[in-house]
Amino acid sequence: MIDRRALEAGSQPPLLYPPYKSTVKRAPAQPLVIVPERFAALAAPVYGYLPIGETDNDLTRQHAGEPQGERIIVAGRVVDEDGRPVRHTLVELWQCNAAGRYRHARDNHPAPVDPHFTGAGRTITDAEGRYRFVTIKPGAYPWGNHDNAWRPAHIHFSLFGPSLATRLVTQMYFPSDPLCAYDPMFQSVRDPRAQQRLVSAFDLSLTEPNWALGYRFDIVLRGRASTPFEGRV
Numbered sequence: 001m002i003d004r005r006a007l008e009a010g011s012q013p014p015l016l017y018p019p020y021k022s023t024v025k026r027a028p029a030q031p032l033v034i035v036p037e038r039f040a041a042l043a044a045p046v047y048g049y050l051p052i053g054e055t056d057n058d059l060t061r062q063h064a065g066e067p068q069g070e071r072i073i074v075a076g077r078v079v080d081e082d083g084r085p086v087r088h089t090l091v092e093l094w095q096c097n098a099a100g101r102y103r104h105a106r107d108n109h110p111a112p113v114d115p116h117f118t119g120a121g122r123t124i125t126d127a128e129g130r131y132r133f134v135t136i137k138p139g140a141y142p143w144g145n146h147d148n149a150w151r152p153a154h155i156h157f158s159l160f161g162p163s164l165a166t167r168l169v170t171q172m173y174f175p176s177d178p179l180c181a182y183d184p185m186f187q188s189v190r191d192p193r194a195q196q197r198l199v200s201a202f203d204l205s206l207t208e209p210n211w212a213l214g215y216r217f218d219i220v221l222r223g224r225a226s227t228p229f230e231g232r233v
């Protein structure tokens with residue numbers, strides 16, 4: 001359970017944030033429905049368990065050819081509020097391609113679909129809570145929230161935890177992206193320190209010479225230093 005007392009005001013995005021238009025329709029207007037306890041106790045995702053495949057954490061090797069764009073490594077640790085590793089937990093990500101286009105029927109923004117890029121990956125943290133993905137740096141893309149609205153480059157993350165009820169969803173951004181200042185999703189987290197927990201850090205030690213730049217994104221699940229998560233408060 002989330003201890004709301006441990007969360008500082010403005011450190012998590014509110015359910016209702018009118019500048020981010022979708023929250024107006026999405027935020028609960030009715031009393032919440034209590035989830036039956038048997039759902040909360042489910043020990044695995046309800047869609048079943050499939051073993052992690054060899055290329056699930058390398059989005060550049062999931063097709064016959066390589067995707068277009070800047071190859072990057074995204075890695076970090078998943079920890080609890082005391083810095084203890086969250087071991088063997090499912091980490092999933094999804095993103096658009098280098099041109100800012102999702103492989104999704106609803107995305108009709110006039111940028112090319114990359115036949116060699118699906119944009120989805122998953123992995124399991126190791127005994128130290130570490131995860132690592134190889135992917136392509138996502139592009140910015142326009143969206144219909146307001147006039148001339150553009151999403152900063154970002155990667156969506158899902159942390160599953162031990163059961164369906166513990167799933168947490170967030171977004172990772174890139175350092176020094178000027179679009180963050182104009183993005184209602186990023187700005188729905190009002191505390192500037194909490195905002196920075198959504199921004200990955202360039203990390204020379206993660207780079208691979210002649211191959212890929214590396215970005216570190218550590219994820220804190222709870223407590224005052226928690227990563228902001230969607231729909232939690």
Ligand SMILES: [Fe+2]
Pocket residue numbers: 095096151154156
């Ligand atoms: Fe997105």
